[in-house]
Amino acid sequence: xxxxxxxxxxxxxxxxxxxxxxxxxxxxxxxxxxxxxxxxxxxxxxxxxxxxxxxxxxxxxxxxxxxxxxxxxxxxxxxxxxxxxxxxxxxxxxxxxxxxxxxxxxxxxxxxxxxxxxxxxxxxxxxxxxxxxxxxxxxxxxxxxxxxxxxxxxxxxxxxxxxxxxxxxxxxxxxxxxxxxxxxxxxxxxxxxxxxxxxxxxxxxxxxxxxxxxxxxxxxxxxx
Ligand code: AMP
Numbered sequence: 001x002x003x004x005x006x007x008x009x010x011x012x013x014x015x016x017x018x019x020x021x022x023x024x025x026x027x028x029x030x031x032x033x034x035x036x037x038x039x040x041x042x043x044x045x046x047x048x049x050x051x052x053x054x055x056x057x058x059x060x061x062x063x064x065x066x067x068x069x070x071x072x073x074x075x076x077x078x079x080x081x082x083x084x085x086x087x088x089x090x091x092x093x094x095x096x097x098x099x100x101x102x103x104x105x106x107x108x109x110x111x112x113x114x115x116x117x118x119x120x121x122x123x124x125x126x127x128x129x130x131x132x133x134x135x136x137x138x139x140x141x142x143x144x145x146x147x148x149x150x151x152x153x154x155x156x157x158x159x160x161x162x163x164x165x166x167x168x169x170x171x172x173x174x175x176x177x178x179x180x181x182x183x184x185x186x187x188x189x190x191x192x193x194x195x196x197x198x199x200x201x202x203x204x205x206x207x208x209x210x211x212x213x214x215x216x217x218x219x220x221x222x223x224x
Contacts, residue, residue: 002219004029004083005108007090007099009185010116011178012171013127014200015207017139019116020087022208030079033087034067036137037074059165059173061091061181068098075102083111091182096189112218113189114211116200120175127171131160145204194218 004027008016017033024031038056041049048066055062071089074080090096103109118126129142133153140147140160147153151160165174189195196214200207 002222003081003108003111004085004215004219005103005111006083006085006215007110007113007189008085008087008116009113009182009189010200011118011120011123011182012174013123013130014116014118015126015204016087016116017137018145018204019207019211020085021138022204023085023211026212027083029083029085031085031087032071032074032080032089033137034071034089034091035087037070038062039137056165057170059170059177061177064092064094064098067091068095071095071099072102075106090185091178093184093188096185110189110192110194111222112194112196112215113185113192114214115186115189115195115197116207117197118200122201123175124168124171127166128168130162130166132163133158133160 006023006029008020010016020031020033023029038049038052042053042056043049048070051066052062067089071086075084086099090099099110126141126144129144131140131142131147131151132138133140133156135153135156135158138153138155139145140153147160152158153160164170186195196218198207198210198214202210
């Protein structure tokens with residue numbers, strides 16, 4: 001099969017993480033989520049973690065140079081040779097351009113940028129009900145995606161918590177960051193002809209089906 005090099009775009013709380021994990025299972029691709037990678041580094045107390053932490057706590061974007069270095073290193077690992085799913089990167093035009101340059105150097109290109117469209121009023125509800133497991137960051141929702149046992153992850157049994165930056169005042173700021181810095185990427189990828197829009201307000205299964213159909217189409221178009 002052709003490589004699947006995917007970028008997931010959309011506001012926080014649009015369901016990107018949940019769908020990305022399902023896609024990874026379907027296509028056996030590495031899932032690269034910059035938010036998860038940063039949280040791991042914060043936990044480990046690495047230099048990058050220490051530098052990133054204050055930005056993350058405020059809901060600000062971490063500076064481009066730090067993120068770009070981290071992602072470029074990750075994309076050079078051999079497991080990405082079959083493709084990858086990038087979630088939470090790029091989030092600025094500078095990051096998008098750096099990604100394009102790196103892929104060109106590797107003789108590759110993006111298959112699609114999948115935009116998760118969801119009405120703004122849904123986003124707060126989704127984020128405030130979101131819970132993640134402490135061990136692996138698996139996502140749940142108190143209303144839409146309940147775990148089988150309260151407060152325990154179905155997959156690894158670890159405790160479920162609310163992320164600090166899912167608190168209302170931080171979420172508002174994350175959404176402002178999204179609007180001002182990340183939304184311009186919609187046009188960026190539209191101009192490249194690889195933007196694919198998904199109605200992310202529908203049920204998780206419907207969203208998954210739409211993504212699969214969209215990817216089949218993208219791969220088909222790449223071949224003709
Ligand atoms: P996420 O889990 O994707 O919502 O990311 C959590 C936080 O990590 C964000 O609010 C940012 O502070 C930081 N972050 C993650 N990805 C990026 C990125 N590509 N550029 C800058 N900051 C990022």
